[in-house]
Amino acid sequence: MLQTAKIFQDGMILQRGKRICVWGQSEPETTVTVEIQGQKESTIAKENGEWSVWISKLKASEDEVMHISTETEHLQYKDVAVGEVWVAGGQSNMEFWMRYEKHKEEAMKEMPKNRLRFYDVPEISYDGQIEEFDYSRQAIWRKATSEDLEYFSAVGYYFQKSIEEAQNVPVAIIGCNWGGTVSRVWMNPETVKRVGPAWMKDYEQQIAKLDMDEYWKKQHHNPMNNRGNMFADEFTEFVLPKTRSAEEMQAFFIQAENSENLQEYLSVMMPQSIPGSLYEHMVKTIAPYGIRGFLWYQGESDDDTPGMNVYYKDMLSGLISDWRRLWKDDTLPFMIVQLPGFEKWMDNNKPNEYPIIRQCQQSVVDTVKNTYLCSISDAGEQLDIHPKNKKVVGERLALLARKHVYDEEILADAPRMESVTCEKNVVTITWANAGDGIKVKGDVIECLHVFAGEEEKAYTFATEGNKLILNVEQAEEEPLKVKFAKTSWYLVNVYNSADIPAIPFEAEC
Known part of the structure; x- marks a missing residue:
């Protein structure tokens, strides 16, 4: 019965220099003890079996063992490192795997880098989804090796590589992202109602047209909700490795026109569009795991619904507040990637209004404490929403962290x-x-x-x-x-x- 939250595993990295929380389930009202690095802390589980233990500040190290025990049960996690931990959140440009990144072959020559580790939060948007599909490829700690590097967030990898070199400690990235998602799904629904009521109204208008019992019958076991194998999606494998021509795009969609799953996806709201769905089923599963801060690369999808992008300042500000509240720390830094230049994708002639999103991102940095703007205004691609060069993004985010979090006297902010x-x-x-x-x-x-x-x-x-x-x-x-x-x-x-x-x-x- 004794168990921890899934993120606690062999090979994990814990945050140094801050109190950290370890939590899980056990038999009700039993005493649970956590031991690591000479520290020993205990608590009594609640009536429902939930428990949490706070550990005092740990020192950077590379080979610790964590013991968790009750009078009758014992867990042991090995190969535990202590260093710096960051959460990388957002949509597909943050999710963008090293598998497709422009400089991947060069990075592969440096493997292994065992002090760089990555944990991918399972893409779950509703109760039961994780039991309906095979998620064995996610929710595991990976090291930067020739075998596992392709699973890393590319932005996250180049960021952590820079921080590891500057701080000389192990560095972890927790990937908490999902391609094509809008801000409302990453927020507490009550916050959406308060700061972005138009987004909640948009959702309510969508579900007003649906028989929700029938909707959920279709969504359970719907193959489009199988998010466990990140490299099994034909569309992802087609568009991410290279910028495709209009002719290639047309040929792909002609081939896919007869796909019943695709037509269903395009015509019906998916569960990952429901306000709070990813906040509840992804973000909450890792909070309040000890971290230094957040990297955020999202906003493209908040421009997809006409007239809604003007609310992005309030939505992103609300999201930051929600996430900090989950971690019980209203000072946690947010490094925000400002959307680069982009014209159109997939032969879509609808003009985007990214200038509005960019201004909102800048306004958030101007008004919300401990937020910083990362400029990649020289690194966009005119006809591809997914720039392949993520090295420049990760390294510029790292510059901001080195200055504003680690107190290096360097030039890190954009002109x-x-x-x-x-x-x-x-x-x-x-x-x-x-x-x-x-x-x-x-x-x-x-x-x-x-x-x-x-x-x-x-x-x-x-x-x-x-x-x-x-x-x-x-x-x-x-x-x-x-x-x-x-x-x-x-x-x-x-x-x-x-x-x-x-x-x-x-x-x-």
Whole structure:
């Protein structure tokens, strides 16, 4: 009967330097004792058998044994390391496995890296799902080896590799993500009602058209809900390894048109779209496992429903509050990846409104404490929603963590417009986080436009320390407006001295 939450296993990494919680089930009202690194703490299980033990701060190490016992039962977890633990959350660009990453072959040459470990939270969205399908490939601790590297979140791997090198301790990533998901599913439903009522109304309108008893009969054992084998999905295996042409996409969907499962998926709300479904069945299963903080890469799907992207600031702020509350720590840092440039995917001509999502992400960082914005504005792909280069994402997230969490004196934040001033036809843009100076990689500044009224004006430019100086062709008396990376698709080529690209802005002189 004595058992722990599933995340406690051989080969796990525990968070150093913070009190950590170990929890599970046992016979009711029995004394449960946890021992590790010379510490011994006990508790009495509740009437329902639930128990939790808090352990004082552990020191970094690589070969510990954890003992958990009652008077009659004993569990032992071996090969336990103590170091840094981060949760990597979001949708497919965070989930994006090393199996498909651009630099995978180069990374494989460095294997094994036993101090880098990964735990993948099972993709579960309703009660009973984990019993209906084979989830043996998930919910296990893996080491970075030639055999297991392909299962790692690529963003997570490059992040933890950088942190391990900088901190010289074992580093774990807990992957808690699901492709194509909106923010409401990762939140407490009560929070959705409070901060994003339009999202709850959207859900209620969808279920109003359904016979929910019949719906759940169809969802149980529906093959589309089999999320246990991440590499068994034909669509994933088709689109993630490389950017496909419109012709290849068309051929794939023609072949798939006769798939009854696919048609069902496209026409009916799936359980992972229900408010709170992944918060309840995924996030809660790992809280409050000891962690240092969160990496978050999501937002694309919050743009899919027309008119809903404007609520993303409140939704993401609410999500951050919900997750911190589960971990009983309102200071846990969130490193947020700002969506890069992107135009369309799968021959979908519906324009995206990512500029709204990006502004919301920036607004969250401006208003919610201990949140930081990661710029990958030079790393998007115009016709692929899944950029294959995740190395740059993980490494830039690691820069933010090294500065803001581990207190290294380094330049880690993206250049950000501090002020725009005009003197006649000279526009001076002053940047924060410039380091030793702003630089432009190329002969022209990509995606920076100057307007006098509705007319776009040509300009030449020069850099001077943290200033970008534009000499604009003669304008009328109208005030000048500057727009930088405010379109859906762009590739930024303005950087600070740490080679971090600038984030979007719009300003009027």
